[in-house]
Amino acid sequence: MDEALGAEVHHEGHTRCLELDAKVAPTRLQAAGLHEILRDHWLKRPRAEHAASVVALMRQRLDGSGESGQVGGLKIIDPEASVLYYRGRWRPVETGDSGDFVARRSQAYGADLWCFVRVEHGVPRALVDLPVDDLTAAGCDEAWRTQAAIDALAGTPQAIHVHRATGTPGDLPLDLFSPVPGWAQRYLELAGIPVSQARGALVSYRVPMSAIGELSAFFTDMLWMHVSEEGGVA
Structure with missing residues (x-):
């Protein structure tokens, strides 16, 4: 970036902002050696869908998975806990739990894995590790979107x-x-x-x-x- 343009950059936290007249901005930025990235390419977002479709697809994947067996260190997001306190929604599986949950499970090395799990009376029966739609994405991205869909369908949207x-x-x-x-x-x-x-x-x-x-x-x-x-x- 040229010196004159760099002097106009505003620093705030980890962000860097540049305010330019929209009529001259493309020319000045290109002259400084910068290349435009289309917004959709930058975002790499999934397509818009109904919440019910997102949850139904995840449940179909559970239907097609085998028995999970024992799952170590399993914690779920409680769908009945307040959407206004994220950390407080996480808890271990209890004997009264039955349903499909966004969860994390421990592994021998590294951070806990994100997953979607089917539980019957406190016992894991089926499990799908995340991500599944885009293997280059972070597992938490699919997990958080799935949980948002679950919450919306329950009438308690985030x-x-x-x-x-x-x-x-x-x-x-x-x-x-x-x-x-x-x-x-x-x-x-x-x-x-x-x-x-x-x-x-x-x-x-x-x-x-x-x-x-x-x-x-x-x-x-x-x-x-x-x-x-x-x-x-x-």
Whole structure:
């Protein structure tokens, strides 16, 4: 990047922002040796689907898997626990558990593996390790989207809260209470800047007011989330 253009870059946290006139921005960036990456190519997001379709496909995969046998260190996301406290949703399997759950299981070396597991009266019966749709993706991306679909179908969709508060002119604080797949985070960071998390939130961003409508539509369509503002629904 040339020196004149580099001087206009704003640093905030791990982000680097450059504000240019839209009419001259492409020419200046190309002259500096930068190449355009189309947004869809950058995001690498899956196609939009109904929550029921996502869950049905995952359950079909369980139907086609063999007996799981014993599963060491298995922990599940409790679908009945509050979607506003992600860490509190994780717990070991209990004898009264029956159903299909997003889970993690231990392995001899490395981080716990992400999986989707069928449990009957506290006993694992079938298991599919994640990812399965895109083997180059992170297992957590499929797990978190599947859990978002499960929550939406249960009538307790995951939440985004937009604050109508004073702060940087034209910007609004936005809180997430559950982690989102990498492609959704990349989308959010195209418009928003990560900031210190608000009390009770998992992560928080500062987002231009002009981007709230598009962000709301994206997270509603892709992750079936409920987007609320102070004083109403976004």
